Amino acid sequence: MVSFIELNPIDLGRCSLMYPYGPTVGDSVNPKSDDGTSPEISISVPFTFYGRPYKSLYVNNNGVVSFGVNVSQYTPDPFPLDGGTPFVAPYWADVNNVLGGNVYWRQTQDQQTLSRCTADINQYFPEIPFTAIWAFVATWDRVAYFGTASKKVNTFQAVLTTDATISFIILNYANIEWTTGIASGGNAKTGLGGIPAQAGFDSGDKKNYYNIPGSRTPDILYIRDTTNVQFPGRWVFQVDDFVIGVTTEKSDCLL
Template sequence: LQVNNNGVISFGVRVHQYTPEPFPLADGRPFVAPYWGDVDNVLGGEVYFRETTQPGLLARVTRDINRYFPSMPFTATWAFLATWDHVAYYGSTTSKGNTFQAVLTTDTRLSFIILNYWDIQWTTGAASDGDPETGLGGTPAHAGFNSGDATHYYNIPGSETPAILNVTQTSNVNVPGRWVFQVDDFKVTGVPTDPPEEEKGAQKNHCWL
């Protein structure tokens, strides 16, 4: 696994491209894109990642996956977490930062990806034609999953549009700020919708691991 500072986890080969493209990609690169954009963590923020078999965390992952996919008995035996913590955008002249996370997990038979969005303040870096003062405009960030073929992929609604700024309030599992995919036999649970009525206007979500 390669954790790239541009908001992408790739398999085998690093991804240097910072301006996103919609999935499926013509060149067949498989990767997870929690927030594929023009990140510059030299200007601000950190990128952390770890592999874990820690029982407490695996229990939380197990609980969540069983809630979202109740017909598939699942007990996580491994997880990989990557967190982009208050990362800046290229060319930024502000203190804006985005915080988001990707979790890969398996029980050796079933595999899932969880994407968590805690705080999104910008969509675009200057090299993708974004405004250095706002982090908006140009080609906004892209979120989703690309398996490397023309069939198994998903573009989170709002990707590469200004609406991706609101990904903290969207979900396919009724948890604002969380998107979940089954990737061993590709499935996207739920139906993309607006945030639940009771969550509209909420400033924080409860999706973090």
């Protein structure tokens, strides 16, 4: 296992994986509310997630971007889910932004952001012609866990992008220091134990889903050291119809 060392060169490199976020780039911010959510966000370009185009989404404080309904559940379940709610989970756990941190989001057709999405996807999927026309960036910035008695915080991000036909998600991890809130059995002083965070995505059809290795185990604390695209701290998936070139076996790229 690799322990956290603040602001070493590797950590700075991981921070560079994050897309710009916060007030300076015009992000909206979720209310300070335990288990809270954004309002329903109408999106200007439908995002196709496993064959179904969605025209709105929610950014949920507990580390989930969901389609159709908001998600207030704080203890993660393993994928596939029984409830049928499709969502992307960069880090599904019991976040409490009242105790620390902010949850930011924006949809954008800013050319700089779209060019970055295009370049990233072309690098990781050179066999798929792709030029982004829309992106959605959701960022959990230095968020605390429910019942925290420590200064531990997590920073992670989900980027959704599409060319109106093909859709991708990019999951970025800058800093992960805790896995569990106390209502999920975690320790107030460490943020560890109990039922740890879940990461990946679930289409809601019980067929198309992905659990990032380490999900709901203590190893999820080290997700920033893992990848499926040879860049620790980043996971990328095509999600419009089926995952091309990504299986459970091939994605177990623990660095």
